[in-house]
Amino acid sequence: MRVDVLGLQAFVAIAERGSFRAAASHLNLSQTALSHRIRKLEEMLGTPLFLRTTRQVSLTAAGTTLLPRARRIFEDLGSALDEVRIDLQEGDDQVSVGCLPTVAVHCMPSVIAAFARRHPGVGVRVHDNSASEIAGKVQSGEVEFGVTIVAANRWDLELKPVVKEPFVLVSHRDMPLAQAASLTWAQLQGEPLVRISAETGNRILIDDALGARRESLTWRYEVQRVVTAVSLVRSGIGYAIVPQLALDAVEAGGLVAVPLRSPTVTRTLGIVTRKTVPLRPVARDLLSLLSQALKRSITPRRDE
Incomplete structure (x- = not known):
């Protein structure tokens, strides 16, 4: 059964305010629209939720049973939305990336320094792991992207050689x-x-x-x-x-x-990301800086 969220919202508003007019005003609806939502919810449940008289509105037995459960639904929904909002706010403060140890040591100091100048309030968490570990962390979402050896691709990951x-x-x-x-x-x-x-x-x-x-x-x-x-x-x-x-x-x-x-x-080094999951703007910026650093790093050389 589909949950009639709008109908439940109307039901709670009427039950808490004791009248259709007060509930309609609270929800910024016409009384006709409010009555339609309640009628639709009652038809879905197969029972009336209110006893209506010219002077007052009261709950039926079914309405009394439903009210605390409906309130809990909205409380849980509100908590879930708050958690998502907090996660997003915290996420904007940090970017996590997987990186081969050799690449991390060579490239990350200058990359993070450049990134910090662009995003002074954003931290960077580097997981310097093996190629197989990086793939697992990207897949699980623990890191937003990884710098790794380009090998056989996994169906749920996208690899771009650099x-x-x-x-x-x-x-x-x-x-x-x-x-x-x-x-x-x-x-x-x-x-x-x-x-x-x-x-x-x-x-x-x-x-x-x-x-x-x-x-x-x-x-x-x-x-x-x-x-x-x-x-x-x-x-x-x-x-x-x-x-x-x-x-x-x-x-x-x-x-x-x-x-x-x-x-x-x-060995081909590249960027691994999750398919169909777009990177946040700060993560895209870090990825761009890291890709540029990789290209500058690999040049013919002989250490004397």
């Missing part, structure tokens, strides 16, 4: 390969390499690009995170293949990044 980021060889500056202008993967054979866990999107991209030739390389160490791999390289025990932005996730002193070729391996 930039291709190359993988590079990270070396301690005192190790032999650090002096090369660039390297092929074949030149890495026999060298001690740090491998990222197979559970990460970065490892999957490298394995897919190399195919069977990856087994000819000496993967002497394996870690879970890019930051850990770079830290091992700093100790001088080997080399690591990581996304170009990874050096900004740690103190890069004493390290160099050497471009890799034959093949060149890249």
